[in-house]
Amino acid sequence: MVNEQASLPIIDVSPLLDLNSHRDNQQETATEIHQACRSWGFFYVKNHGVPLKLQEELIKFSRKFFARPLEEKMQIDMNKGGRAWRGYFPVGNELTSGKPDGKEGIYFGTEINDINHPKVRNNTPLHGRNQFPSGKSDDDEFRQVILTYMTAMESLGRAIMSALARSLKLDPNFFDKNYFGEEPTCLFRIFNYPASFCQQQGNENLWGVGEHTDYGMLTLLLQDDIGGLQVKTSRNEWIQAPPVPNTFVCNIGDMLDRMTGGYYRSTPHRVRNLSTTRDRLSFPFFLDPNWDAEVLPIPMKGMTNINDDAEHRWDKSSVHTFHGTYGEYLLKKVSRVFPDLAQEQTINK
Ligand SMILES: O=C(O)CCC(=O)C(=O)O
Numbered sequence: 001m002v003n004e005q006a007s008l009p010i011i012d013v014s015p016l017l018d019l020n021s022h023r024d025n026q027q028e029t030a031t032e033i034h035q036a037c038r039s040w041g042f043f044y045v046k047n048h049g050v051p052l053k054l055q056e057e058l059i060k061f062s063r064k065f066f067a068r069p070l071e072e073k074m075q076i077d078m079n080k081g082g083r084a085w086r087g088y089f090p091v092g093n094e095l096t097s098g099k100p101d102g103k104e105g106i107y108f109g110t111e112i113n114d115i116n117h118p119k120v121r122n123n124t125p126l127h128g129r130n131q132f133p134s135g136k137s138d139d140d141e142f143r144q145v146i147l148t149y150m151t152a153m154e155s156l157g158r159a160i161m162s163a164l165a166r167s168l169k170l171d172p173n174f175f176d177k178n179y180f181g182e183e184p185t186c187l188f189r190i191f192n193y194p195a196s197f198c199q200q201q202g203n204e205n206l207w208g209v210g211e212h213t214d215y216g217m218l219t220l221l222l223q224d225d226i227g228g229l230q231v232k233t234s235r236n237e238w239i240q241a242p243p244v245p246n247t248f249v250c251n252i253g254d255m256l257d258r259m260t261g262g263y264y265r266s267t268p269h270r271v272r273n274l275s276t277t278r279d280r281l282s283f284p285f286f287l288d289p290n291w292d293a294e295v296l297p298i299p300m301k302g303m304t305n306i307n308d309d310a311e312h313r314w315d316k317s318s319v320h321t322f323h324g325t326y327g328e329y330l331l332k333k334v335s336r337v338f339p340d341l342a343q344e345q346t347i348n349k
């Protein structure tokens with residue numbers, strides 16, 4: 001059952017982007033973010049400064065890419081991306097909670113061309129060059145749009161995280177200083193949820209993406225006009241997160257849940273494309289801690305922490321008992337989602 005009445009807040013983030021904006025306005029935005037994180041773990045942002053044209057171009061090029069024949073899409077098959085874990089995967093190849101998802105997609109990360117970059121030299125997983133769509137006359141433009149979009153998302157994400165730091169009574173540069181630095185882990189995905197997938201015989205119990213929480217710090221999601229994203233409230237009810245023009249859906253991930261001792265929770269969500277005629281496109285961008293950052297609880301002034309929640313979580317594992325770097329956490333999680341690739345990693349080690 002989905003509760004159709006409740007709706008997520010829409011927060012105006014323009015005060016965060018304007019250097020001349022009054023401190024009070026920034027504080028007000030931080031307070032709204034605080035309330036949203038406490039109540040939902042999810043919110044929309046508007047007046048975010050990311051050009052509508054850039055969003056439209058991304059959607060247009062992506063739609064054209066997914067309409068290509070499978071053999072063409074497989075030219076940038078993820079299996080060819082090696083340890084960087086980037087490229088295209090076909091419908092059914094990604095698992096959430098052990099079940100295949102009804103979506104295809106392309107994985108991207110920060111583009112590192114420099115073979116002398118320390119993370120490339122020591123063959124660190126999830127680092128390196130992207131596999132961009134190629135072979136069509138406008139693929140160069142598509143590549144440029146993707147890179148421009150990722151840069152825009154990183155800076156919007158940093159701005160939101162500075163307000164979020166303020167909302168926790170921390171220095172606004174807390175996350176930049178302690179977790180992002182010059183090289184946050186930035187992952188970007190383009191997903192296509194084919195029409196009718198979940199309505200097909202045998203697929204009735206499958207989802208576009210099954211219930212899960214996001215692994216990192218902050219997710220910024222652009223979705224097209226189809227809808228299908230659902231969010232689980234603290235009362236265990238599902239609500240819709242429908243498309244709202246020119247906004248991004250933001251949600252907090254496991255690392256923020258861990259850092260705040262559950263004060264800000266990573267909220268479960270899932271997706272089903274209910275359209276029988278149109279594919280659904282979505283574009284999640286994940287702004288996560290630096291690969292080597294050790295993720296530690298934040299000293300929380302005057303805020304009470306709820307702790308262990310393993311029993312109630314979708315994956316029955318606790319984010320609070322984890323010790324180590326973000327890279328270690330992520331690698332463990334990604335290996336579950338792409339078991340074939342994980343196996344390849346072990347063989348290649
Ligand atoms: O497609 C969506 O709307 C959400 C995707 C998602 O939850 C994810 O990639 O973590």
Ligand SMILES: [Fe+2]
Binds near residue numbers: 212213214269
């Ligand atoms: Fe997600």
